[in-house]
Amino acid sequence: MEHESVPLYWRNIPSYYRLVAKRCRKCGEVYYPPAVKCPKCGSAELEDFQLPHEGELVEFTVLRSVPTDFLKQKPLVIGLVKLGPVKVLGQIVDAAPEKLKAGQKMEVVFRRVVVDGKYGLVMYGYKFRPRP
């Protein structure tokens, strides 16, 4: 993809940098991606909720056919990681896929995600890696 917009990136920084989810003040349910209204109880009173940065691997796959932004990094290891009350989908790095196992301990790391061309934005975000 070329020319990602600055505001599109900028406004999602709380999610990309800090994994900020939403928690329902009424029923306590946590949503990631952040919900606008609680699907469980209907309350619109949602507060920011910081997801823990450690969790465990639910499942993963090694993706070899990737979009143009990720050609240099292929293959991508895409995994579902349970962080506290929710699961998060994202890239797994610093890991040999053949050694990954469902249930193993994982941690969140901060990494470069997309570089938009020669003079464009450098965009960052969370990735996951096995806990040493």
Place this chain on the structure above:
Amino acid sequence: MQDVWVNGTAMMQTGRHYNLNIDEMAARVLDEALKDAGYPELDALFVASATAEQADKQQMLGAYIASRLGLDKIATYRVENADGSGGSALMAAAMAVRSGLYNCVAVVGVDKPNDVLSNQQQDIYSTATDSVYERYFGVTPAAQAALMAKMYLAKYEYKYEDLALWPVLMHKYGASNPYAYIRKQAKVEDVLDSELVSDPLRLYDVGPMADGAAAAVLCSRKGVAKVLGMWSSTNAVPFNARQEYDVLYSAREAAERAYRMAGVTPRDVATAEVHDSYSILGVLAVEALGLAPRGGLLASLRSGAEVRVNLSGGLKSRGNVMGATGVYQAVEVVWQLIGRGPFKRVDGSIGVVHSMGGVDRTSTVVVLGL
């Protein structure tokens, strides 16, 4: 409320149509379907396309398709639900006739994913995932389908070799469909030897992107097949937050409601076309439609039972015509019910179309009958 009948149908062979523009392709099949219907007075045109803006840089596609045929003073509507656009447009068109507002409408599905390179196709297809929380990180529908495949195979204690039976079946059916993109038989070994796309899914598990266009004319007056029931459903749970990964919630809901509206049960279904953009999703769709017990389809394929689903060859063999797919499926089911063209008449009078956008994001199920 008015009855909704299919009065005319047409489709072109799927493939790489480098010599045709997107509106030109759509106009050709639309004119053929109108001819098949006896050129009724058309009130509106519903267009299904998933890639027109991104691959062909064209908005307002309906107006340009209409202008190629001189179809003046009609309403045009564009329906977009990624690769489920076709089913959604079909349902919107049927609703418009059912409501009594229009007497005759046309639905045309068209897409030209091969107007861009295959990596760019991945870019476009990825926009069917959540752009901020999935696509941004490189997640594609293939990766999501792969995760579902891994969890399905583990839960029901299948091996990948069992899943490979789906593409083999699709190739068998597609080999005799002259409209299909890939018309050759395949063996389990071919599937196993093909390259990994996202483990456990291999190249043979992926419906290849094909250019194509299909059209149907729906009227309140009697035609060759009737729309007996239809329903569309969204699965609002994000992929990461799903409770279960071995069920298509959107397809299950749409199917239950469409069957109820039609007054039929899965036992009545003589033929079905389901959205197998990835082989695992075809398997899950058959189960969601109640045509096999949950977790049971691969066991029946393994035992050699005859599974008569996707007689067209499915997305695997006919091709993934993106937004046009659902319209192709409708034309295929009609032709199977009446025994037209290359399709032998099926034993029964009820056929079902399952059209899905993304990986269980939206599904439309339409029940057609004679």
